Amino acid sequence: MLDLSRVTSGYGAIRVLHDVSLEIAAGEFVGVIGPNGAGKSTLLRTIAGNCAVHAGDITFEGQDLKSLADYQRASLGIAHVPEGRRIWPSLSVHDTLLMGSWRLPDRQTESAALLAMVLDLFPRLKERLHQRSAVLSGGEQQMLAIGRALMSKPKLILVDEPSTGLAPLMMEIVIGALRRLRQDAKIAILLVEQRIQNVLDLCNRFYILNRGQLIEPKPGEHLTRSEIEAAYFDR
Numbered sequence: 551m552l553d554l555s556r557v558t559s560g561y562g563a564i565r566v567l568h569d570v571s572l573e574i575a576a577g578e579f580v581g582v583i584g585p586n587g588a589g590k591s592t593l594l595r596t597i598a599g600n601c602a603v604h605a606g607d608i609t610f611e612g613q614d615l616k617s618l619a620d621y622q623r624a625s626l627g628i629a630h631v632p633e634g635r636r637i638w639p640s641l642s643v644h645d646t647l648l649m650g651s652w653r654l655p656d657r658q659t660e661s662a663a664l665l666a667m668v669l670d671l672f673p674r675l676k677e678r679l680h681q682r683s684a685v686l687s688g689g690e691q692q693m694l695a696i697g698r699a700l701m702s703k704p705k706l707i708l709v710d711e712p713s714t715g716l717a718p719l720m721m722e723i724v725i726g727a728l729r730r731l732r733q734d735a736k737i738a739i740l741l742v743e744q745r746i747q748n749v750l751d752l753c754n755r756f757y758i759l760n761r762g763q764l765i766e767p768k769p770g771e772h773l774t775r776s777e778i779e780a781a782y783f784d785r
């Protein structure tokens with residue numbers, strides 16, 4: 551479904567990713583792990599359409615993405631849950647979720663079912679539905695950011711560090727929701743995480759990103775957390 555071939559990208563003239571190739575099939579959960587500053591967020595921004603691509607190709611369901619702006623990529627079914635969540639504090643939880651579906655051509659008929667699906671996945675948001683997003687805890691805001699992405703009926707979600715800064719209970723709720731999405735197998739996820747264990751638990755495959763370069767462990771190579779750290783992160 552998503553295919554990156556030898557992509558070099560970054561910010562203006564600054565190159566952060568070098569010669570990166572990656573594939574994701576429909577419904578597949580793929581993880582990216584790597585140390586601070588490796589370029590993980592840049593990889594997601596490159597796919598979402600927020601970075602300059604200097605070389606290589608990016609296609610989604612056979613369509614060239616490089617010529618498309620971020621909102622056009624979103625319309626094709628690519629949703630981005632950025633680090634920091636980007637929640638509008640003055641909007642209610644309800645209105646924030648509905649904003650997620652505004653690009654859908656048949657949103658009048660579809661948004662009620664999508665909202666029900668999101669609230670079933672995150673019952674906490676149901677309790678908070680008519681409160682302003684500003685009063686949510688960090689974990690609830692993360693649920694809201696993922697819920698808003700799901701409201702756009704995506705085929706692929708790019709999720710950036712969903713567990714960062716969350717208390718253990720909140721992290722378990724968020725990761726548990728992603729696990730449920732994996733069981734449904736309707737949506738593919740590219741998950742960026744510093745917590746290696748979350749990626750090993752959730753994903754069918756994973757890549758390691760270090761200094762802007764991506765490595766995929768060989769098929770059948772089941773690396774443990776400490777082997778990954780020792781082999782790839784200069785630790």
Ligand code: ATP
Pocket residue numbers: 561564566584585586587588589590591592593744
């Ligand atoms: P972290 O885990 O700390 O979030 P990361 O692996 O997601 O790190 P990126 O945020 O993609 O890494 O950053 C990779 C490199 O790109 C860093 O050297 C960073 O300083 C640089 N960078 C990130 N955003 C910008 C920007 N808007 N303009 C210029 N350089 C940037």
